[in-house]
Amino acid sequence: MGTLEYNSYLFLGVFDIYAVSLNRCFEAEKKREERERHPINLREVHPLEEVPIMDVPVDTKDRDEILESEFFDTRQAFLSLCQGNHYQYDTLRRAKHSSMMVLYHLHNPTAPAFVTTCNICHLDIETGQGWRCEVCPDYDVCNACYQKDGGIDHPHKLTNHPSIADRDAQNKEARQMRVLQVLYSRYLSILRKMLDLLVHASQCRSPHCQYPNCRKVKGLFRHGIQCKTRASGGCVLCKKMWYLLQLHARACKESECHVPRCRDLKEHLRRLQQQSDSRRRAAVMEMMRQRAAEVAGNAG
Structure with missing residues (x-):
């Protein structure tokens, strides 16, 4: 809803409240004694008439383009x-x-x-x-x-x-950076919701759970058990599930996690990290050996 449309709705709402208030005051004025009617303390009395307003706009759609700054x-x-x-x-x-x-x-x-x-x-x-x-x-x-x-x-x-x-060019680059930041924050928000849903669905046992998309994730769990193609064979649903499971395993700190394959994935990631550390240490040792050999050669 645009700003103009919102203001129009707000105006109509205030107008309705104002009209109800006027109707109440008009009815109260008619119930008063003649000597107390408007205007008070004057000799003549001004009669009040109810005048309906027929030209109130109904269409409040905002047709102006959205301006961003x-x-x-x-x-x-x-x-x-x-x-x-x-x-x-x-x-x-x-x-x-x-x-x-x-x-x-x-x-x-x-x-x-x-x-x-x-x-x-x-x-x-x-x-x-x-x-x-x-x-x-x-x-x-x-x-x-x-x-x-x-x-x-x-x-x-x-x-x-x-x-x-x-x-x-600078303004364009700054706007592009702001758009990327907004998109990235939305991506992180959606990802957090998906990971929370994954944890919930792995523990939920209710056949009629009202948690949004809980039954869909349970269906993915059942598909992963029954699928013959698997992610290695090109199954799209299995690839999506493995992606979510790997993201969960990287962030999970629970020793007794109920998410399927979480413990196996943690162990696999731990072995990969150990192999990476071993290769890095070997590369550092080889670099130090080469430097020592160069120093010894220059000294000789």
């Missing part, structure tokens, strides 16, 4: 945007300007969010047309001041601002 993902990001650009809402004039600029950033996510000013001439620096100090956190100069005959009297090295293309 990193500055509206969290409250802290939006606060940083407002603080960095001095967007304020303490007066109506500032609120109008701040709202306009916030909408600009929402519809132009690749545009520079923060405007830098030259520390010498105090003018705004366009994107890619300035130089920034590598040490000082807030020292920028424009190209005009940088190219003056006298040069820049600054003790640290200055680097050129990234161009619009470079900034867009």
Whole structure:
């Protein structure tokens, strides 16, 4: 559900509550004595009439496209945007300007969010047309001041601002990294749920268990016992089950685990680890022997 659609539903809900409240007040007003009716303490009485509203929109579907911007993902990001650009809402004039600029950033996510000013001439620096100090956190100069005959009297090295293309590439790479992080976190969440389900299904004895997908995992257990093809023969279901069992065995710390083949897989992984350690120690010993031989040869 989009933001506009949610707000529309919220508005209709508030409108319904408001309408019910009005109906109650209207009924209460009619039950009052005539001298106490609206307006009170005045000679004339204003009659109240019930006017039904017929043009309330029913279709609240949001037809606007979804706009994404990193500055509206969290409250802290939006606060940083407002603080960095001095967007304020303490007066109506500032609120109008701040709202306009916030909408600009929402519809132009690749545009520079923060405007830098030259520390010498105090003018705004366009994107890619300035130089920034590598040490000082807030020292920028424009190209005009940088190219003056006298040069820049600054003790640290200055680097050129990234161009619009470079900034867009950096923003694109940052967005891709955020997408990958979200996908990876979802993958880990699903994997944890699958491993928890595996442990539950291995211990569950109820034929009508309400745990989600418990019966499916039990069916995979039965398939693994009865299958003649096996994972080595190319059975897809057996390969999936072996993958989950191996992941569980790598993370399991229980000595008396009820998951099938957990103990065998732990022993197999332990032997593989021992073989890897032995090969690594042998490689280190061989490297030390070769170095000792080289030292002895150079000394002779």
